[in-house]
Amino acid sequence: MSAAWALRPAPPTAPVLRSIDEAIGNTPLVRLHLPGVPEGVEVWGKCEWFNPGGSVKDRTALSIVREGERAGTLGPGKTIVDSSSGNTAVGLALVGRARGYAVELVMPESVTEERKRLCEAYGAHIVYTDAFSGSDGALLRVRELAASDPAKYFYADQYRNPANPLAHYRTTGPEIWEQTQGRITHFVAGLGTTGTIVGTSRFLHERNPRVQVVAVEPDEPLHGLEGLKHLASAVVPEIWDEKTADRRLSVSTEDGLLTCAEVLASDGLLVGHSAGAALFAARQVAQGLTRGVVVALLSDGGDRYLSTGASAQ
Numbered sequence: 001m002s003a004a005w006a007l008r009p010a011p012p013t014a015p016v017l018r019s020i021d022e023a024i025g026n027t028p029l030v031r032l033h034l035p036g037v038p039e040g041v042e043v044w045g046k047c048e049w050f051n052p053g054g055s056v057k058d059r060t061a062l063s064i065v066r067e068g069e070r071a072g073t074l075g076p077g078k079t080i081v082d083s084s085s086g087n088t089a090v091g092l093a094l095v096g097r098a099r100g101y102a103v104e105l106v107m108p109e110s111v112t113e114e115r116k117r118l119c120e121a122y123g124a125h126i127v128y129t130d131a132f133s134g135s136d137g138a139l140l141r142v143r144e145l146a147a148s149d150p151a152k153y154f155y156a157d158q159y160r161n162p163a164n165p166l167a168h169y170r171t172t173g174p175e176i177w178e179q180t181q182g183r184i185t186h187f188v189a190g191l192g193t194t195g196t197i198v199g200t201s202r203f204l205h206e207r208n209p210r211v212q213v214v215a216v217e218p219d220e221p222l223h224g225l226e227g228l229k230h231l232a233s234a235v236v237p238e239i240w241d242e243k244t245a246d247r248r249l250s251v252s253t254e255d256g257l258l259t260c261a262e263v264l265a266s267d268g269l270l271v272g273h274s275a276g277a278a279l280f281a282a283r284q285v286a287q288g289l290t291r292g293v294v295v296a297l298l299s300d301g302g303d304r305y306l307s308t309g310a311s312a313q
């Protein structure tokens with residue numbers, strides 16, 4: 001080794017970014033050791049709380065904002081508006097603030113305190129809707145609001161906007177493919193707006209049509225798996241493409257919460273409730289295999305739910 005080489009600065013190990021937007025995506029994939037998984041099967045968790053806004057929805061927020069700017073429908077002076085059960089709200093509040101836009105968010109009163117406070121801290125204006133009308137009530141209200149002043153509002157419209165699944169086609173799918181070196185056999189994620197499943201599945205199926213994509217739903221309309229939708233009883237998102245899911249599994253709130261406690265015990269991961277449901281389903285899938293590489297999308301972390309007192313430890 002020459003002295004000149006030795007004196008060069010070490011390559012950076014932490015990224016140097018021009019803006020916080022660039023910190024979105026490239027989340028870690030962690031090997032998990034849940035009890036009950038057959039020996040020849042690997043279960044991995046894609047840890048989306050590593051995004052700067054703390055959830056997978058940062059990807060959606062950034063993609064919608066960038067595509068809006070590219071199309072010319074979003075520009076200086078516009079206010080970004082959308083409905084959200086909380087995580088897209090935080091993502092839009094963060095990305096909007098970083099890029100200089102005002103943000104208004106419509107959300108059910110029932111969203112966790114942590115999300116409300118985060119959105120307020122980022123300077124977003126919040127309109128609350130009745131908790132019992134859930135995410136659909138917020139959706140109907142935001143449509144009225146956006147239509148009331150189209151010159152003022154840029155309606156992010158995550159349930160209809162193709163930039164939502166595109167975020168996952170462009171980032172989540174390729175990252176998982178790279179991180180597993182193309183070995184992934186099963187992808188498991190929850191259904192909310194359906195953007196994660198639709199976009200990630202399109203990418204993975206293009207690379208390998210044999211990858212099985214498993215969509216996870218709550219087992220009943222009134223459930224505690226925040227962020228997930230019981231599609232049979234909900235307003236079906238326009239971006240939903242049922243061909244993208246090879247299989248659909250229903251999970252109860254209780255099983256989701258119990259699995260949060262299990263993965264905390266087995267691997268030290270404090271995951272959110274929908275992530276617990278995805279892991280419950282991932283293990284169910286794993287138990288039907290002798291060999292396989294199962295990747296579960298862990299949409300957010302458990303720190304976002306501490307105020308609910310809903311934990312199964």
Ligand SMILES: Cc1ncc(COP(=O)(O)O)c(C=O)c1O
Binds near residue numbers: 055057088195228300
């Ligand atoms: C915690 C949580 N899990 C899962 C989802 C579902 O993701 P998607 O909307 O991409 O279907 C969301 C969406 O908001 C969420 O907030």
